[in-house]
Amino acid sequence: MIVAYQKGIEYTLTTKSCIISLIIYFLTVISVFAQKPVGYTWYEPLKSVTRFSGQGWENIGFGRLPNKSEKTVREPVWELSKHAAGLGVHFETDSDTLVIQYQVDGNLAMDHMPSTGVSGVDLYVKNNDEWLWARGQRSFNDTIRFMFSLDALPKVGKEYQLLFPLYNNIKNLRIGAVEGSSFHFLPPRKEKPIVVYGTSIAQGACASRPGMAWTNILSRKLDYPVVNLGFSGNGKLEPEVIALINEIDASIFVIDCLPNLSPNEKQSKEEVKKRIRESAVSLRKKHPRTSILVVQHAGYSDGNVDSGRKHIYETLNFWLAETFASLKKEGFQNLYMLTKDEIGLTNDAFVDGTHPSDLGMQQYAEAYMSVLRPLTLESEQN
The missing domain is CATH 3.40.50.1110 (SGNH hydrolase)
Incomplete structure (x- = not known):
C-alpha cells in the first residue's frame, strides 16, 4: 500500500493500480510520437485548368481580361483585371482535410475591408443541391495558408468550389489533399454566363x-x-x-x-x-x-x-x-x-x-x- 499526502489530505493507491497507470501513460506517449505526420499530395490548378469559373476567356491565368487588352484598356482597368474577383475552381475529392497555399502581390487588407475579403479564399462543398461553407484555419504571411477540416462529411468524392480573393492577384496556388485521396479538377460550366x-x-x-x-x-x-x-x-x-x-x-x-x-x-x-x-x-x-x-x-x-x-x-x-x-x-x-x-x-x-x-x-x-x-x-x- 502506498500512502501519499497532498495539502494535508491523505489518499492511498495500490501498487498495482499505480503500475497500470504508469504503463498506460507511457503507451500513450509512445503512440503519439509513433504517429506519422499527415502527408499531402499537391495540385496546381494552372497546370490543369485552362479556364477558371468566372472567366470569359481561356488561358488567361488568374486574371479577368485577355492579355491583348493590356494594349487597349486604360492602365487602371488592366491592373484591376489582375484581381481574381469572382474567379474560382471546382474540383472533386474524398479528402477529409484540404490545405490551400498561395501568394499575393498587393496589400492584404484595406481600411474598410478585411484581409479575408481582400486576400482570402473561400471553400464551399456541395451537399445534395446545397453549397455548404467550410471554415478554414488561416494564416496571412508571405505565403497565405488555409486549412479546412471536413471530417463530418461521408468519405466519398464531393464537389468543391474554391473562390479566389476579391481585391488581390493570386500566384503559386496549390491545393493539398491527404495522400491517397482521390482528386481531380472539374471542367467549367457549359451554360452561357x-x-x-x-x-x-x-x-x-x-x-x-x-x-x-x-x-x-x-x-x-x-x-x-x-x-x-x-x-x-x-x-x-x-x-x-x-x-x-x-x-x-x-x-x-x-x-x-x-x-x-x-x-x-x-x-x-x-x-x-x-x-x-x-x-x-x-x-x-x-x-x-x-x-x-x-x-x-x-x-x-x-x-x-x-x-x-x-x-x-x-x-x-x-x-x-x-x-x-x-x-x-x-x-x-x-x-x-x-x-x-x-x-x-x-x-x-x-x-x-x-x-x-x-x-x-x-x-x-x-x-x-x-x-x-x-x-x-x-x-x-x-
Missing part, C-alpha cells in the same frame, strides 16, 4: 470574404456561371471594355456602372447618357437576342442626411431612366432595368456609406435574383 460590368461594388467591396460578394452569392443561389468584370473606381462604360465584353457569348449582360459616373465636367448629362446608349447599342448589335439589364445607382446610406450625396444618385438614376425609356420607345427589345427601390439597400447595409457590407451584398443578390432568374430560364429555352 451572366456577364456583369460594374464598379468596386461588383468587384466585391466590402464583403468580408469572397463567398459574400454579390456576384458569388448570385452564382451560388442560381447555380449559374457569372463573369465578374467589376473594376473598382473604373467601371465607366468605356467602349474598349464593351468591345471585350462583346467577345463573350453571354446569356445576359448586366451594366451596373453608375456609381463610377458621378456628374462632373467630363461626365455631363449628355456624356453619361451617351455612354449608356452606346454600350447598349453595341451589345445589341453583336448579340441581337441577348437580354441586357441596366442597373440604377443603389444609393448611399447617408443620402437622407447629406443632400449633396443624395443629389448624385438621384441625378444618375434619372438620366438612366430617361435613356432606358428612350431606347424602349425606339423598339429596343430584351432590355430591362433594375431600380434603386428594387435593390432596396437598408440603412445598415453599408460599411462606409458607399460600399455594401455582407448584409448589403445579400440584399443586392436577392434583388438581382428576382430579375435574372426568369431571364436565365428564358435564355436556356432559347
